[in-house]
Amino acid sequence: MKNFTITCQDLSHSAKLRVDHFLCNALAQSKNQVNQAIKNGLVQINSKVCKKNGELLKVGDKVSFTPLQKPKSECLCEFDYEIEVLYEDEEVLVLNKPPHLVVHSAPSVKEATLVDYLKAKGYQLSNLSGEERFGIVHRLDKDTSGAIAIAKSNQAHIALCKELKEKTMGRYYLALIDLPLKDRVEVECLMGRNPNNRLKMAKLPYGRYSKTTFIPLLGTSPSLVVAKLDTGRTHQIRVHLETLSRHILGDKMYGKKDNSSLRLMLHAYLMYFIHPISQKKILIQAPLFEDMLGFLKQNFSLEDIDEVISQEHILECFGDYF
CATH class of the missing domain: 3.30.2350.10 (Pseudouridine synthase)
Known part of the structure; x- marks a missing residue:
């Protein structure tokens, strides 16, 4: 999988910042996901492999990150309905999420999710958050309906996460x-x-x-x-x-x-x-x-x-x- 690079000054004005905190905030990744990526040598700082999750960054440092990959699995879910597309281009997809649909899987979730729907429909989306949160930038509760933004590229995912923060x-x-x-x-x-x-x-x-x-x-x-x-x-x-x-x-x-x-x-x-x-x-x-x-x-x-x-x-x- 192709990785990507982000520059500290684009996302933080702090003089020094831990690399794990930086990636969690910049990419909406969980701390566990980031730490696992560092442990597996998937994070580089200025082209050198990062070995410590507490390594400090300076403004201007370039951080490369390759998301953890899980084995690909086919979505066996069948959907007898279509979710309304409110906006779509090569970078961004916005859907009108119906009620009673969970956005992504979790240990307590047994039913099909919005992520399952996206897989079943063959969407190619951002992989920053791994397969379980395929393209998801923000959540809606299960019974909440309405507009939900989904990133179709890693670049869009980074930009939209930054927009939410700012x-x-x-x-x-x-x-x-x-x-x-x-x-x-x-x-x-x-x-x-x-x-x-x-x-x-x-x-x-x-x-x-x-x-x-x-x-x-x-x-x-x-x-x-x-x-x-x-x-x-x-x-x-x-x-x-x-x-x-x-x-x-x-x-x-x-x-x-x-x-x-x-x-x-x-x-x-x-x-x-x-x-x-x-x-x-x-x-x-x-x-x-x-x-x-x-x-x-x-x-x-x-x-x-x-x-x-x-x-x-x-x-x-x-x-x-x-």
Whole structure:
């Protein structure tokens, strides 16, 4: 497999930085993946094999990295549906992920995933994150629907990860919640694994910084809100709403454990990013799926829905213009 090279000054202004930390942040790799690559002699610094994961880098150092390869396996999954393509060129693919589909495999995942779908359809994608996370730049929860960006080349993968970190890639989510928000509100907190329930995340006095801005769009109870992510932590929108004593309809993990048949009413609606090659700013809208759209139609007029979820209205709410 062909490797690739990145230069420290492109991704960090630190005078010195550990090579393992640098690669984890730059390429969205797990620490274990990076350390295994170093152990197997797959990382070079200025054309010399790196032997220590704690080796320090200087601005201007060139780091070459060859992702670990697993034996190729055919995807035996069969899919009787097509996932809507919202955008595609030689570098980037954006899909409208349906609900109830896990993005990539994990020890607890038994069903077919979005990665399995991509393999079954024969896509040639970035291999930076290995075969299990084939082309995946960012995740969506299983029951969250909407726009998800996938890298078709290693160069695009590096660029999009950098955009996520530097916030030149942005995402707006539509959520149906149980109680209204009176006004625009920003939630900032540190987040980490809930010490009382390892399946959940929580606001904690320690952890990773997170920030979401919420703006009410329609209704009282239920209420439609739009959320703009400033960071992308696991379950971030759900945890931030919980700090406001609000919950997404259908959220049986953080909200009411009732017999509702609703899935999590959360949809990644708008996404923008700078194209890795052309450097043009791209804005993509992911149409709502019928379950969420049908619920909106039952509770609000179609005219009101169309007005508040228009691209122009949402961007104006946040003072963003394209």
